[in-house]
Amino acid sequence: MSKSFEERMKELEEGYNDMPDTVSADQIIQNVESTKKKSSWRKIYTTGGGILAAGIAALLIMSQPGLSPGNGDSPPSASDNQEESQEMTSQQDEDTPALTRESAVELMNSYKESFVSLINETDNQKIESYQTTDEVKQHFANTMSDELATWMTDSYFTEEDDGVYVIAKDGPTWFQEDQSFELEEVSEGHVKIVQERENELLGHVNMVYHASFQENQWVVDDIETNELGGSEGEETSTDSEDSIKDTAQTVLDLINSQDMGTLSTHVHPDKGVLFSPYVNIQEDARVFQQEEVANFFDDDQEYEWGVYDGRGDTIELTPAEYYEEFIYEADLQNPDEVLVDERKQRGNMRNNIKDVFPDATVVEFHKEASENGGMDWVSLNLVFEDGPNGNWKLIAIVHDEWTI
Structure with a gap:
């Protein structure tokens, strides 16, 4: 009597379990056949069930760990390895996000904040x-490589019996987000953030901040200071003028876009920014600090900003109203002149900006009158001084127009 399909399957599995780990499909079949006691079963198996058994045996042998069909101990081919390597490389590329200008600024600000937050407390x-x-080193590890975090900790902090103390010395040279910079990709996961700087402390240098992608995040890995030459001479003067023009243009763009939050970061942290409706600055001119600038358009209070020329009335306006009347000028988005420290007497009102701010640098954006001899010319003077870190900071916004 022939056996059922289920019984034959069971015998195949038993034969398979008795075999060594590395056998062929034919060997499994032969082993099962040798255990049969009835020739009738063997006959049925070898004729009608042979093909089925061979197929099942092949499936069973394929299920053995580490074996491939046809030859149980053959290694993966070179093409298989190459494809796998390409897939892994592709996956790595996908896992490394690009360091954009925006994310570079965010990284450098976080790097600075990790240090400054400790100093402030x-x-x-x-x-x-x-x-x-x-613990301090671990704190820095959120934005720095292990090597840089170690250097930062050892350079600026010392551990005593009762805690950790700051070593009194000049701090690091920080990246300035209000100044231009370049991104240079060195390799996959390694980018240089390059910023030209010039002040009395540093001289004329390129600050190079190396950013690397480590443990699924971008961190600051190393810092270089490369000298660019002396701080005197015509070339340096030209570079300095270009730098202040770039900063002034950035400030003007922020004014035009009403981005007062970002504009506030350009305001001098100690002196604030003075607002004057005319180039003859009065002693009681209105001054806003950084926080007040950041909330400029949210402030509904009316302030006194000076006196209207030719009328004598007090200028009483909210910040938003003052902006519309004495700051924003659409024509200045395409000025006819951009002058640095060139005082021009355009109207009959005396320009005393340099008298009030003798150490400042004044950038004037000027739009000429629509016709010769016209009275609709306008200027906006942005006044800057060196900030605490040697970068330009805004200290005054002075409007100028035709007056009686």
Whole structure:
């Protein structure tokens, strides 16, 4: 009596389980056949069931770990390895996000904030958040490579019995987001952030911040300072003029777009920014600090900004109203002149900007009258001084127009 399909399957599996790990499909079949006691079963198996058994045996042998069909111990081919390598490389490329200009600024600001936040919380030079320098190093590891975090910790912090103290010395040279910079890709996951800087402390240098992609995030990996030459001479003067023009253009763009939050970061942190409706600045001119500039358009209070020329009435306006009347000029998006420290007497009102700010640099955006001898000319003077970190900071916005 022939056996059922289920019984034959069971015998095949038993034969398979008795075989060594590396056998062929034919060997499995032969082993099963040798265990048969009835010739009638063998006959049925070898004729009607042979093909089925061979197929099942092939499936069973394929299920053995590490074996491939046809030859159980053959290694993967070179083409298989190459395809797998290409897939892994492609996956790695996808996992490394590009460092854009926006993300570079965000990284550099986070890098600075990780240091400044500790300095700001000190009490008699002792920091409050951490008790050991290892904890400080771990804090820096969020934005820095392990090597840079170690250097930063060892250079600026010391561990005492009662906690961690700041070492009194000049701080690092920080990236300035209000100044131009370049991104240079060195290799996959390695980008240089290059910014030209010039002040009395640094001289004329290129600051090079190396960013690398480590452990699924971009971090600051290393810092270089490359000298660019002396700080005197015509070439340096031209570079300085270009730098202040770039900063002034950035400020003007922020004014035109009403981005007062970003504009506030360009305001001098100690002096604030003075607003004058005319080039003859009065002693009681209105001054806003950084926070007030950031909330400029949210402030509904009326302020006194000076006196209207020719009328004598007090200028009482909200910040938004003052902006419309004495700051924003659509024509200045395409000025006829952009002058740096060139005082021109355009109307009959005395320009005393340099008297009030003798150490400042004045950038004037000027639009000529629509016709010769016309009275609809307008200028906006942006006044800058060196900030605490040697970068240009806005200290005054002075409007100028035809007056009686």
